[in-house]
Amino acid sequence: MTQNATLFENGAVDVLTFDLDGEVFAIEATLVQEVVDRAPETAVPGAPAFIDAVINFRGRIIPLADLRLAFSLNARNSSLDSRIIVIAHEIDGEATLIGLRADKVYEVTTLDEAATEAPPRIGLRWRQDFVHCLAKRDEDIIVVPDLAAIFAARGQPRAGAAITPLTSH
Amino acid sequence: MSSTDPVEIFRVEAQELLEQIEQGLLDLSHNPGDKELVAAVFRALHTLKGSGAMFGFDALAGFTHHCETAFDRVRKGEVKATPDLVSAVLNAMDHMRALAEGRPCDAAVGDALLVELEHVVAAAGGAQTPAPAAAATPAQPARDPGLTTWRVVFTLAQDVLINGTRPLPMLDELRGLGPCQIRALIDAIPPLEALTPTNCHLGWEVVLTTDQPRSAIEDVFMFVIDDMTLEITEVKDSAADAVVEAAPPVASAAQPVADAEPHPDPAAAAGGDAKAARADASVRVPAQRLDELMDRVGELVIAQSRLKQIAGASQDMNLRSVAEEIEHLASELRDSMMSVRMVPVAQLFSRFRRLIHDLARDTGKEIDLITEGETTELDKTVIERLADPLIHLIRNSADHGLETPEERLAAGKPTKGRIILAARQAGAEVVITVKDDGRGVNRDRVRAKAEENGLLAPGAAIGDAELLQMIFQPGFSTAAKVTNLSGRGVGMDVVKRTIEGLRGSLELSSPAGEGSQVALRIPLTLAIIDGLLVRVGTARYVIPLSAVEECLELTPEQDARSTGRSVLTLRDQLVPFMRLRSMFDTKGPPDAYQKIVVVSTGGDRVGLVVDQILGDHQTVIKPLSVFHSEVGAFSGATILGDGGVALILDVGHMTSEAAQTSPAPLRAAS
Numbered sequence: 045m046t047q048n049a050t051l052f053e054n055g056a057v058d059v060l061t062f063d064l065d066g067e068v069f070a071i072e073a074t075l076v077q078e079v080v081d082r083a084p085e086t087a088v089p090g091a092p093a094f095i096d097a098v099i100n101f102r103g104r105i106i107p108l109a110d111l112r113l114a115f116s117l118n119a120r121n122s123s124l125d126s127r128i129i130v131i132a133h134e135i136d137g138e139a140t141l142i143g144l145r146a147d148k149v150y151e152v153t154t155l156d157e158a159a160t161e162a163p164p165r166i167g168l169r170w171r172q173d174f175v176h177c178l179a180k181r182d183e184d185i186i187v188v189p190d191l192a193a194i195f196a197a198r199g200q201p202r203a204g205a206a207i208t209p210l211t212s213h
Numbered sequence: 214m215s216s217t218d219p220v221e222i223f224r225v226e227a228q229e230l231l232e233q234i235e236q237g238l239l240d241l242s243h244n245p246g247d248k249e250l251v252a253a254v255f256r257a258l259h260t261l262k263g264s265g266a267m268f269g270f271d272a273l274a275g276f277t278h279h280c281e282t283a284f285d286r287v288r289k290g291e292v293k294a295t296p297d298l299v300s301a302v303l304n305a306m307d308h309m310r311a312l313a314e315g316r317p318c319d320a321a322v323g324d325a326l327l328v329e330l331e332h333v334v335a336a337a338g339g340a341q342t343p344a345p346a347a348a349a350t351p352a353q354p355a356r357d358p359g360l361t362t363w364r365v366v367f368t369l370a371q372d373v374l375i376n377g378t379r380p381l382p383m384l385d386e387l388r389g390l391g392p393c394q395i396r397a398l399i400d401a402i403p404p405l406e407a408l409t410p411t412n413c414h415l416g417w418e419v420v421l422t423t424d425q426p427r428s429a430i431e432d433v434f435m436f437v438i439d440d441m442t443l444e445i446t447e448v449k450d451s452a453a454d455a456v457v458e459a460a461p462p463v464a465s466a467a468q469p470v471a472d473a474e475p476h477p478d479p480a481a482a483a484g485g486d487a488k489a490a491r492a493d494a495s496v497r498v499p500a501q502r503l504d505e506l507m508d509r510v511g512e513l514v515i516a517q518s519r520l521k522q523i524a525g526a527s528q529d530m531n532l533r534s535v536a537e538e539i540e541h542l543a544s545e546l547r548d549s550m551m552s553v554r555m556v557p558v559a560q561l562f563s564r565f566r567r568l569i570h571d572l573a574r575d576t577g578k579e580i581d582l583i584t585e586g587e588t589t590e591l592d593k594t595v596i597e598r599l600a601d602p603l604i605h606l607i608r609n610s611a612d613h614g615l616e617t618p619e620e621r622l623a624a625g626k627p628t629k630g631r632i633i634l635a636a637r638q639a640g641a642e643v644v645i646t647v648k649d650d651g652r653g654v655n656r657d658r659v660r661a662k663a664e665e666n667g668l669l670a671p672g673a674a675i676g677d678a679e680l681l682q683m684i685f686q687p688g689f690s691t692a693a694k695v696t697n698l699s700g701r702g703v704g705m706d707v708v709k710r711t712i713e714g715l716r717g718s719l720e721l722s723s724p725a726g727e728g729s730q731v732a733l734r735i736p737l738t739l740a741i742i743d744g745l746l747v748r749v750g751t752a753r754y755v756i757p758l759s760a761v762e763e764c765l766e767l768t769p770e771q772d773a774r775s776t777g778r779s780v781l782t783l784r785d786q787l788v789p790f791m792r793l794r795s796m797f798d799t800k801g802p803p804d805a806y807q808k809i810v811v812v813s814t815g816g817d818r819v820g821l822v823v824d825q826i827l828g829d830h831q832t833v834i835k836p837l838s839v840f841h842s843e844v845g846a847f848s849g850a851t852i853l854g855d856g857g858v859a860l861i862l863d864v865g866h867m868t869s870e871a872a873q874t875s876p877a878p879l880r881a882a883s
Contacts, residue, residue: 084856084857084858086752086850086857086858086859086860087752088837088841088844088847088860089796089797089798089844089846090797090844090845090846091840091841091844092840095840095841098837098838098841098850098858098860099858100852100856100857100858102512103508103509103511103512103515103852104508104835105835105836105837105850105851105852105858106838107837107838107840107841109840135838135839136839138839140838140839142838195840198840
């Protein structure tokens with residue numbers, strides 16, 4: 045995977061770790077534009093549940109994605125710890141700002157390539173292509189999601205599921 | 214981002230030069246004797262050749278050279294600017310364009326064009342021998358076989374450096390003509406304290422021995438000749454020696470100059486200033502920066518309306534007055550921002566002159582293009598997106614509308630057909646009309662075609678206006694034979710869709726036998742629209758005001774009756790309506806008195822049931838990400854005064870949705 049080569053360019057990468065329903069996830073720190081408190085959301089009727097709202101981020105209207113749905117996790121209601129991580133991600137060749145819902149944001153830390161493993165072929169309850177790699181740290185396992193694959197599949201937790209069309213009446 | 218890639222910069226420049234050349238040539242075809250036009254075309258060709266060579270476009274420079282040579286002879290009056298010559302150079306221009314854009318081109322095509330050019334020049338110039346096509350060196354008219362020594366004394370205008378002129382390349386060019394001695398004239402250099410470093414205080418005396426004619430020396434100064442003093446005198450051999458001997462050695466003469474100049478290379482220093490000086494007239498800015506600026510202005514307007522809310526609730530008079538001032542400034546800023554994005558439609562219209570030229574040639578018809586209202590301004594993005602639809606409409610007019618000269622004579626019309634392209638502003642819209650004086654739309658053929666395609670039941674009674682509307686149906690084409698120009702069955706429906714994509718509308722009128730006219734009504738800008746703000750449940754949406762026909766209340770009877778089929782009667786017409794609540798799967802109880810907003814696009818009308826109408830709203834349109842634009846129901850979003858987001862409904866999508874789900878009421882309405 046080309047992304048792997050770029051992710052661990054010098055054998056290690058700085059990531060931002062955050063919590064989704066008790067699981068620890070990590071995304072490349074350089075992608076992160078800003079972490080904001082929860083903002084008023086505007087639902088977009090007919091959009092996939094994974095990315096069903098937009099927010100006003102400094103005068104720009106950006107989509108809000110919920111990685112918890114892509115990983116079939118429990119989408120709890122927001123709490124005091126809830127944050128939105130705004131990332132810049134390239135979609136169809138265009139840099140797009142996307143907000144990611146997070147139950148809690150931990151810290152920026154360094155992941156060593158040596159401590160990571162490719163996702164196991166079996167025993168993973170998630171779509172394998174959604175997981176870029178797993179990193180062990182202390183007793184925890186940190187999930188590094190493959191954002192490109194997730195956005196391309198519109199966060200459908202099972203491969204091949206159709207996007208719900210907007211229906212009238 | 215501004216591009217600093219010199220090749221890119223050259224391409225932009227080349228594009229402009231080619232456009233200048235094209236316009237000049239087209240003007241010339243109407244006005245063959247106009248010396249200034251010839252000179253303008255020649256200058257543009259010369260610049261194109263020069264810049265092309267400078268940026269490594271050698272093929273372009275070589276090719277352009279031959280056209281330049283041809284035009285040089287026109288300029289000198291040796292050759293006449295015949296229509297054939299103009300045509301040949303126009304054809305050659307397309308090749309130049311390809312070369313400038315770096316597209317792969319066949320050298321044979323270029324050679325063939327040059328051969329054609331050569332023939333035409335020969336024909337136009339009578340007995341003159343044309344320049345050989347293979348000659349890649351500057352033209353060497355054989356009038357002056359011997360060597361002549363010239364004494365050239367020149368001083369440039371003081372501010373010439375600011376305009377980007379560099380004396381050194383001129384001297385190099387002179388040196389290229391033959392061996393020469395160059396001496397700087399330093400008399401005019403003021404004392405150090407009075408010296409303005411960006412001015413050119415130097416003059417030069419050049420003694421040049423060359424086989425070139427005097428005009429070759431003059432050509433070196435072609436671009437600055439208006440503002441300079443230039444003296445070219447022929448010198449006898451002995452005199453030339455005397456001059457050179459009398460002059461101090463070049464190196465020592467140049468030395469004090471360098472000391473006196475704070476910048477060792479004043480030309481290079483002025484190079485940077487050159488852009489700034491030209492900026493007085495106009496600035497070239499990447500469109501993306503304008504968009505960014507527009508975004509910032511939009512944000513400012515939003516922040517300002519929040520400030521206004523806060524100030525309104527406060528007793529602090531100072532805060533209130535500042536808030537008012539900022540409101541004033543913000544709205545002024547927005548207006549000027551909008552005007553920055555406006556460009557005259559002349560930019561668009563000028564492209565069609567070439568099109569008409571080619572169309573006339575290909576169809577064998579005589580066509581006059583008349584343009585009106587070229588100073589009318591439109592948003593730049595809109596202009597760009599209008600080009601294709603207009604090309605199509607003009608082609609249609611030329612190909613289907615206008616008759617052949619013989620047919621026109623028979624119909625008692627002048628042989629020359631006219632296509633009138635006009636623009637005018639009407640309120641917040643610009644109306645662009647494409648009108649021809651041809652045969653008009655053939656109703657019988659439209660009907661036959663519509664019946665053939667199953668768009669119309671055979672023999673069905675249909676109004677004239679509706680029959681004409683058939684032309685805009687997908688897959689419709691009346692062209693009896695498919696030509697290179699139009700009639701490929703993709704056409705008017707694409708035009709219609711593009712115009713509607715710009716939130717515009719189009720109208721076709723065609724009194725039989727009197728030609729046809731298509732009027733496009735385009736909103737001035739894409740960035741801001743007037744919208745109607747409505748509420749559905751807790752969410753707010755914006756409906757473009759231009760699509761709104763009327764607002765009414767959904768009576769409890771209609772509400773109860775409409776569980777199965779949602780149709781309401783509006784002045785004896787059946788209008789289907791859709792409940793946005795169910796369409797958007799809205800939670801919570803509906804308001805007691807629901808409202809219907811009747812919207813229309815083209816001929817289709819549909820009612821949208823909402824909970825509340827909040828009022829009109831100046832909407833700064835923000836695009837949606839790909840995730841949400843693929844939903845289809847929304848054309849964008851906007852930020853409201855309180856910082857919240859409202860989605861903008863795509864009315865075209867709504868009406869087609871209504872047409873699909875309830876075809877029966879739509880038929881009944883027509």
